[in-house]
Amino acid sequence: xxxxxxxxxxxxxxxxxxxYKQRHQFVKDLVEKYKPKKVADxxxxxxxxxxMLKFCSCIEVLAGLDICxxxxxxxxxxxxxxxxxxxxxxxxxxxxxxxxxxxxxxxPCMLGFDLVTCIELIEHLEEPELKKFPEVVFGFMAPSIxxxxxxxxxxxxxxxxxxxxxxPDHKFEWNQAQFQSWALETARCYDYSVxxxxxxxxxxxxxxxxxxxxxxxxxxxxxxxxxxxQSEKPTEAVYKTVFKAVYPSLxxxxxxxxxxxxxxxxxAQIIKHRLMSKHEEYGDDPxxxxxxxxxxxxxxxxxxxxxxEKNMEPFVSGNEIYIPLATIFSFPKVNRLCGTFExxxxxIAGKVTLSSDGSAVMFNIEHENEEN
Ligand code: SAH
Numbered sequence: 104x105x106x107x108x109x110x111x112x113x114x115x116x117x118x119x120x121x122x123y124k125q126r127h128q129f130v131k132d133l134v135e136k137y138k139p140k141k142v143a144d145x146x147x148x149x150x151x152x153x154x155m156l157k158f159c160s161c162i163e164v165l166a167g168l169d170i171c172x173x174x175x176x177x178x179x180x181x182x183x184x185x186x187x188x189x190x191x192x193x194x195x196x197x198x199x200x201x202x203x204x205x206x207x208x209x210x211p212c213m214l215g216f217d218l219v220t221c222i223e224l225i226e227h228l229e230e231p232e233l234k235k236f237p238e239v240v241f242g243f244m245a246p247s248i249x250x251x252x253x254x255x256x257x258x259x260x261x262x263x264x265x266x267x268x269x270x271p272d273h274k275f276e277w278n279q280a281q282f283q284s285w286a287l288e289t290a291r292c293y294d295y296s297v298x299x300x301x302x303x304x305x306x307x308x309x310x311x312x313x314x315x316x317x318x319x320x321x322x323x324x325x326x327x328x329x330x331x332x333q334s335e336k337p338t339e340a341v342y343k344t345v346f347k348a349v350y351p352s353l354x355x356x357x358x359x360x361x362x363x364x365x366x367x368x369x370x371a372q373i374i375k376h377r378l379m380s381k382h383e384e385y386g387d388d389p390x391x392x393x394x395x396x397x398x399x400x401x402x403x404x405x406x407x408x409x410x411x412e413k414n415m416e417p418f419v420s421g422n423e424i425y426i427p428l429a430t431i432f433s434f435p436k437v438n439r440l441c442g443t444f445e446x447x448x449x450x451i452a453g454k455v456t457l458s459s460d461g462s463a464v465m466f467n468i469e470h471e472n473e474e475n
Contacts, residue, residue, distance in 0.1 A: 125302035139217030146224030204342030241293035
C-alpha cells in the first residue's frame with residue numbers, strides 16, 4: 104500500500120454511524136429478517152445490544168452472557184421494565200436474563216435459542232477458550248443462526264493509531280482469509296452454512312482491504328425441535344444468573360384481566376356518555392326517550408349499526424343505564440383482548456357491576472350525578 108495514500112486515509116476514516124452502531128444495526132436487521140423468538144448475546148459487555156433488541160417485538164426471550172460480571176452489572180438496570188410497560192402491558196411476553204460465565208463452558212440455560220450473537224467476542228478469547236468455543240456454540244447450543252463479528256486486520260493500516268491490535272485485550276486479529284478458513288471449517292464440522300459480509304466500508308480505491316468489521320452469518324442445515332434439546336443434552340449448570348426481568352404481558356392472566364376491565368369500563372363510559380347526551384337532547388319526546396339515536400360521528404354510527412343490526416341497544420331504566428355486554432364485546436379492542444364472549448364474562452366477573460342476569464354493564468346515573 105502506498106504510504107502517503109495510507110497516511111491520508113488514516114486522518115479521515117471515521118464511520119458514520121459509529122462502527123459499533125453499524126454492528127448492532129446489522130444484528131437488528133437480521134432479527135427483523137429471521138424473526139427469532141429466543142436470542143442470546145455472548146460477550147454482551149454493557150448490554151447495549153440487548154437494550155436495542157428488547158424493542159424487537161418478535162423476541163420473547165433475551166439472554167446475555169459475559170465473563171466479566173462488573174461490566175454487565177453497570178447498566179443492567181436499564182433492562183428492567185419501565186412504568187409504561189406496567190401501564191400498557193405488551194401482547195408478547197418478554198424475559199431478559201443475564202448470566203455470568205464463559206463461552207468456553209456449557210450450561211443448560213443456553214439451550215433452545217434461535218439466534219446467538221457473538222459481536223467482537225472471539226478476538227478476546229485465549230487459545231484454549233477459542234478451541235472450545237465452536238463445540239459450545241455450534242455443537243451444544245446449536246441455534247438456527249449464529250452471527251460472529253471480529254476485526255479485519257487488513258483494515259488496521261487505515262485506522263489512526265493502531266499499532267498491533269485495535270484493543271489491548273485482543274488476543275489476535277485475523278485477516279479475511281484467516282477468519283473465513285476458521286469459519287468454513289467450523290461450519291463444515293457442525294453442519295452449518297456460512298456467508299461472509301461486514302460493516303464499515305473501505306474507502307474508494309481501498310476495496311481490497313475489505314470491511315473494517317468482518318461478519319460471518321451461520322445457518323444450521325439440519326432441523327431441531329425445541330423440546331427434545333434439553334433432555335438430549337444433560338449438563339450441569341455452571342453459569343451464575345445475575346439479572347432476570349419478566350416484563351408484564353397480556354399473556355399473563357392478571358395483566359390481561361386489568362386491561363380488559365379498564366377497556367370494558369372505558370367503552371361502557373363512552374356509550375353511556377353518548378346515550379346520556381342523546382337522552383338530554385330528546386328528553387321531552389316520549390317516543391324517543393331512552394332510545395339510542397345514531398348521529399354523524401363514527402363512534403355513534405358504529406353504535407347505531409349495532410343497535411339496528413344486532414339489537415344490542417343500551418337502555419335506561421329508572422336510575423340505571425344498562426349497556427349490553429354483547430355491545431361492548433363487539434368493539435374491536437375488547438374483542439381482540441378477550442377472543443371469546445365467555446372469556447370476557449370470566450375476566451370481568453365480580454370486578455364490574457352487571458345487571459342481575461349478567462348480560463349488561465350497569466351504571467347508576469343518580470349516583471354518578473352526585474359524584475359530578
Ligand atoms: N459484544 C459487545 C462487547 C464486545 S467486547 C459489543 O458488541 O459491544 C468482548 C466482551 O467479551 C467483553 O465484555 C468480555 O468481558 C467478554 N468476554 C471475554 N471472554 C469471554 C468469555 N470467555 N466468555 C464470555 N465473555 C467473554
